[in-house]
Amino acid sequence: MSMKHFAASISWSALRWPLLALAVLAFATTASCAQPAAGCGEVVTVATHDRTTTRYALGHKDGAPVRGAPIALVLLVGGGGVLDLDAAGRNVLIRMRPFFHEAGLVTALVDAPSDVHGEDGLAGFRTASRHAGDLGKVVADLRARTGGAVWLVGHSRGTISAATGAALLSGAAAPEGLVLLSAMMVGDASRRKPFVAQTVFDPPLEAIAVPVLVLGHEADNCVRSPARLMNAITARTRGARQQAVAVTGGNINPGRPQNSGDCGVGEPHDYVDQEEVVAAGIVRFVEGGRY
Numbered sequence: 262m263s264m265k266h267f268a269a270s271i272s273w274s275a276l277r278w279p280l281l282a283l284a285v286l287a288f289a290t291t292a293s294c295a296q297p298a299a300g301c302g303e304v305v306t307v308a309t310h311d312r313t314t315t316r317y318a319l320g321h322k323d324g325a326p327v328r329g330a331p332i333a334l335v336l337l338v339g340g341g342g343v344l345d346l347d348a349a350g351r352n353v354l355i356r357m358r359p360f361f362h363e364a365g366l367v368t369a370l371v372d373a374p375s376d377v378h379g380e381d382g383l384a385g386f387r388t389a390s391r392h393a394g395d396l397g398k399v400v401a402d403l404r405a406r407t408g409g410a411v412w413l414v415g416h417s418r419g420t421i422s423a424a425t426g427a428a429l430l431s432g433a434a435a436p437e438g439l440v441l442l443s444a445m446m447v448g449d450a451s452r453r454k455p456f457v458a459q460t461v462f463d464p465p466l467e468a469i470a471v472p473v474l475v476l477g478h479e480a481d482n483c484v485r486s487p488a489r490l491m492n493a494i495t496a497r498t499r500g501a502r503q504q505a506v507a508v509t510g511g512n513i514n515p516g517r518p519q520n521s522g523d524c525g526v527g528e529p530h531d532y533v534d535q536e537e538v539v540a541a542g543i544v545r546f547v548e549g550g551r552y
Contacts, residue, residue, distance in 0.1 A: 302318055302319050302320040302321065303318070303319040304316055304317070304318055304319070305317050305318075305319050305369075305402065307398050307399055307402050308398070309374050309394075309395040309398055310374065310391040310392075310394060310395055311376070311391075313374040313375045313376045313395075314374070314375045315371065315372065315373075315374045315375070315395050315398070315399065316371075316372045316375075317335075317369040317370055317371045317372065317399055317403075318368075318369070318370040318372075319367070319368075319369055319403075319406070320358050320361075320362055320367065320368040320369075320370065321362055321366075321367045321368070322362040322363060322365060323362075325362075325365065327367055327406050327407055328406065328407060328408060329407070329408060329409070330365065330366065330367040330407045330408075330409050331365070331366075331409045331410065331548075332365075332366050332367070332409055332410050332411075332412065332547050332548065333366065333367040333368065333369060333403050333404070333406075333407045333409060333410070333411045333412070334361060334366055334367070334368045334369070334411075334412050334414045334440075334547070335369045335371060335396065335399055335400060335403065335411060335412065335413050335414060335423075335436070336354040336355075336358070336368055336369065336370045336371065336414050336416075336419075337354075337371055337396075337413065337414065337415040337416070337419035337420075337422045337423050338352045338354055338355070338370075338416060338417070338419050339352065339415075339416050339417025339418040339419045339420075339443075339445075339524075340352075340382060340417070340418060341373065341377075341379075341380065341381055341382015341383055341384070341418075342371075342372075342373040342377070342382045342383040342387075342418070342419065342422070343372065343373045343377060343378070343382040343383075344370065344371075344372045344373070351526045352416065352526070352531070353416055353442070353526075353531045353532045353533075353536060353539075354370070354414065354416050354419075354442075355370065356536045357536045357539065357540040357543075358370065360536060360537050360540035360541065360544075361540055361543075361544065364540075364541075364544045366544065366547075367403070367406075367407055367409075369399060369403050371396070371399055374395060383418075383422070385455065385459065387418065387421040387422045387425060387459060388421060388425050388459055388463050388464060389425075390429055392422060392425060392426075393425050393426045393428075393429035393430055394430075394434075396413065396422065396425075396426040396430065397426065397430045397434030397435070398434065400413075400426075400430070400434055400435070400436055401433050401434050404433070410437035410438070410547075411436050411437060412436055412437055412438040412439065412440060412547055413426050413427055413436045413438075413439050413440070414439075414440040414442070414543070415440070415441055415442070415444075416442040416443055416531075417442075417443050417445060417483075417486065417524065417530065417531075418445055420441040420442070420443070420444040420445055420461045421445055421459055421460065421461055421463065421464075423439060423440070423441060424439070424441065424444075424461045424464045424466065424469070425463075425464040427439040427464075427469045427471060427473075428464040428465050428466060428468045428469050429464065429465075429468070435471075436471060437471055437472075438471045438472040438473070438474075438500075438547055439469060439471055439472070439473045439474070439498075439500075440473075440474045440475075440476070440543055440546070440547070441461065441473070441474070441475045441476065441494065442476045442477075442532070442539075443476070443477060443478065443481060443483065443486045443524075443530045443531070443532075444461045444475060444477065444486055444491070444494060445459070445460050445461050445485050445486060446460055446461055446462065446485065446486055446487065446490040446491075446493065446494070447460060447484060447485045447486070447487065447490070448460045448485070449485070460485075461494060462493070462494075462497070466494065466497035466498045467497055467498070467499060468499075469498040469499060469500060470499045470500060470501070471500055472500045472501065472502040472503065472546070472547075473494070473495060473498045473500040473502075473503045473504075474503075474504050474506070474543065474546045474547075474552060475491045475494050475495055475503075475504070475505040475506070476491075476505075476506050476508060476539065476542075476543075476552070477491045477505075477506075477507055477508065478507070478508045478509075478511070478529035478530060478532060479507045479508065479509045479529075480509070480511070480513040480529040481523075481528070481529045481530045482523035482528060482529065482530070483523050483524035483528065483530040484523075484524075485524060486524070486530060488507045491505040491506075491507070492505050504546065504551060504552055506542070506552045508529075508532065508535065508539060510535065511529055511532060511533060511534050511535040512527070512528075512529070512533045512534050513529050
């Protein structure tokens, strides 16, 4: 499988958004949730590439101020990356939000940019430098609101976005850490849609020097995210603190051949019924400990 490496960094002059500009270009409204337990919270809109906008749902513990939160997580879902932020979804990162909030963390659940539509969503844009730039604007906006550290957290195809951001961003737009769940480690160049060949190995992982946590499920049956390959990610990243963890247990159905149909909700790939324990391990790691 060929891997195309992108530039190791983006100059801060190309990505910077002064706080004054962010104050003008980012605004918030209140969103309702189809499932109140998910707590959508505020929806913040940030100006991004080519006059597009990118929205994210800002979540935190009820009654707790956003300002002063020590850690914020930028949550990047898989699939096409397109969300309805006015309704709760079923992705594992959305289901984990209440546990992150209870632990005192702030979350930003990021939607696709306003120019992204249709079934494929972000498609091949996940490895683009402009996509990294968009994520950097979200990181900078979130850091300005909280005053704390900001981590990128990706699940499934969202891991490609998270790794791209961690590898290409620098300066005030760069995250303090990276968490990957069910990383896309195997591509399929034979598919009709070229972006299906993309994997988390496409960005220049050697440029990532922040702490890295890689999680995979031992029983993940998704052909694109076999847990046995996780160490290949941390072999290339250069984080001062790194850990790869194979999660066990949960709702598993052993004995099936690997296939792309097992890459969704309700599968070990999505950590179904394990949200609380996995979220707790992530919290421990981002706070400086071991998963």
